[in-house]
Amino acid sequence: MLLYDCEHAPSPRRVRIFAAEKGISLNTVQVDLAQGEQMSDEFRRRNPECTVPVLELEDGTCISEVLAICDYLEQTKLEPQLMGRNAKLRAQVLMWNAKIEQNGLAAVFEFFRNSAKGLRSRALTGPTDFDQIPEIAERGRQRGVLFFKRLDSHLDHRQFVAGESISIADITAFVAVDFAKRAKLDFLECAPNLKRWHSAVAARESAKA
Amino acid sequence: MLLYDCEHAPSPRRVRIFAAEKGISLNTVQVDLAQGEQMSDEFRRRNPECTVPVLELEDGTCISEVLAICDYLEQTKLEPQLMGRNAKLRAQVLMWNAKIEQNGLAAVFEFFRNSAKGLRSRALTGPTDFDQIPEIAERGRQRGVLFFKRLDSHLDHRQFVAGESISIADITAFVAVDFAKRAKLDFLECAPNLKRWHSAVAARESAKA
Numbered sequence: 242m243l244l245y246d247c248e249h250a251p252s253p254r255r256v257r258i259f260a261a262e263k264g265i266s267l268n269t270v271q272v273d274l275a276q277g278e279q280m281s282d283e284f285r286r287r288n289p290e291c292t293v294p295v296l297e298l299e300d301g302t303c304i305s306e307v308l309a310i311c312d313y314l315e316q317t318k319l320e321p322q323l324m325g326r327n328a329k330l331r332a333q334v335l336m337w338n339a340k341i342e343q344n345g346l347a348a349v350f351e352f353f354r355n356s357a358k359g360l361r362s363r364a365l366t367g368p369t370d371f372d373q374i375p376e377i378a379e380r381g382r383q384r385g386v387l388f389f390k391r392l393d394s395h396l397d398h399r400q401f402v403a404g405e406s407i408s409i410a411d412i413t414a415f416v417a418v419d420f421a422k423r424a425k426l427d428f429l430e431c432a433p434n435l436k437r438w439h440s441a442v443a444a445r446e447s448a449k450a
Numbered sequence: 451m452l453l454y455d456c457e458h459a460p461s462p463r464r465v466r467i468f469a470a471e472k473g474i475s476l477n478t479v480q481v482d483l484a485q486g487e488q489m490s491d492e493f494r495r496r497n498p499e500c501t502v503p504v505l506e507l508e509d510g511t512c513i514s515e516v517l518a519i520c521d522y523l524e525q526t527k528l529e530p531q532l533m534g535r536n537a538k539l540r541a542q543v544l545m546w547n548a549k550i551e552q553n554g555l556a557a558v559f560e561f562f563r564n565s566a567k568g569l570r571s572r573a574l575t576g577p578t579d580f581d582q583i584p585e586i587a588e589r590g591r592q593r594g595v596l597f598f599k600r601l602d603s604h605l606d607h608r609q610f611v612a613g614e615s616i617s618i619a620d621i622t623a624f625v626a627v628d629f630a631k632r633a634k635l636d637f638l639e640c641a642p643n644l645k646r647w648h649s650a651v652a653a654r655e656s657a658k659a
Contacts, residue, residue: 308544309542312541316536316540328525329522371592380574384580
């Protein structure tokens with residue numbers, strides 16, 4: 242298996258941390274997003290949506306989208322389970338992962354891609370250029386703050402986002418908070434539960450992946 | 451099990467079609483979104499993100515988010531499998547489902563929620579009001595058209611979006627195309643493969659759910 246990766250991008254980081262928690266070592270190829278390598282014909286054949294990460298299997302099949310890649314790793318190496326060990330727990334993990342993706346991580350993406358100077362015509366990932374819409378940046382900031390406040394309440398007396406051990410939901414939230422910090426959004430301020438949880442996840446070996 | 455539903459909303463329709471394909475009959479409670487019933491304290495206890503669908507299990511656990519609910523139904527009644535019968539197929543189904551959610555369905559939501567007269571302060575679902583941003587409506591239209599063109603190419607010589615039988619990916623795409631039509635966006639025009647595929651899915655008994 243080969244992971245098409247980009248070291249500083251948040252989405253492939255989710256896969257790298259997930260693989261590290263499972264003890265799966267992945268060979269990686271760096272895709273230079275700044276140079277537009279994801280737009281090349283060669284890369285488009287792997288993922289027409291021109292995004293990383295992409296996991297290329299032994300038979301050449303290419304899997305893109307973080308959840309799909311993580312699910313594949315979970316199915317092919319069961320332990321430690323990072324997506325819930327029964328139907329109910331799995332549903333809770335997937336629920337939280339979706340909420341965090343849509344309301345947390347997506348909000349940070351909205352802020353970052355609509356305000357970064359180097360991305361004026363790249364407000365969305367993908368094969369087509371779209372101009373920034375400054376109002377979306379401000380909305381992203383606001384809804385990110387509101388969502389992570391709700392997550393802070395949820396984490397009161399809880400060690401992990403869903404269930405009794407780390408899951409993909411923790412990984413998604415952790416990467417979102419770190420990505421926000423890089424974009425100069427601090428969700429940990431006035432969020433004591435989120436801060437405690439973040440320190441605990443950051444102290445794991447996998448956080449370096 | 452009890453499904454908190456809204457008959458005319460696209461997200462719960464995905465769950466209803468999924469359940470119908472699996473032969474699972476779900477008791478439903480209608481949530482009146484137009485009257486803001488999703489904002490009530492009672493509903494917030496079930497889903498603080500104030501969205502439908504929500505599946506309430508026998509023990510009172512509430513699962514929101516379409517993918518999480520469908521995964522729960524898939525785990526509790528295996529056949530017919532709608533999320534892929536092995537790790538690789540499952541990854542492909544989840545990959546396509548994510549692509550369609552993010553680039554197809556989300557684009558229609560952007561268009562609809564930022565242009566509908568009745569939703570001026572409800573440009574996003576969720577507990578907080580956000581004003582419409584008209585530029586997002588136009589961007590949603592454009593990226594919807596572009597994505598469904600790519601899906602049209604993908605469906606050339608293919609009966610289903612992923613694998614050899616219907617999956618959650620087909621259901622997501624089908625609901626997105628129908629929702630777009632209601633919002634006066636026609637993605638089937640000049641998309642012969644998508645049109646053929648859509649007719650075949652529409653002819654299934656589950657499409658009435």
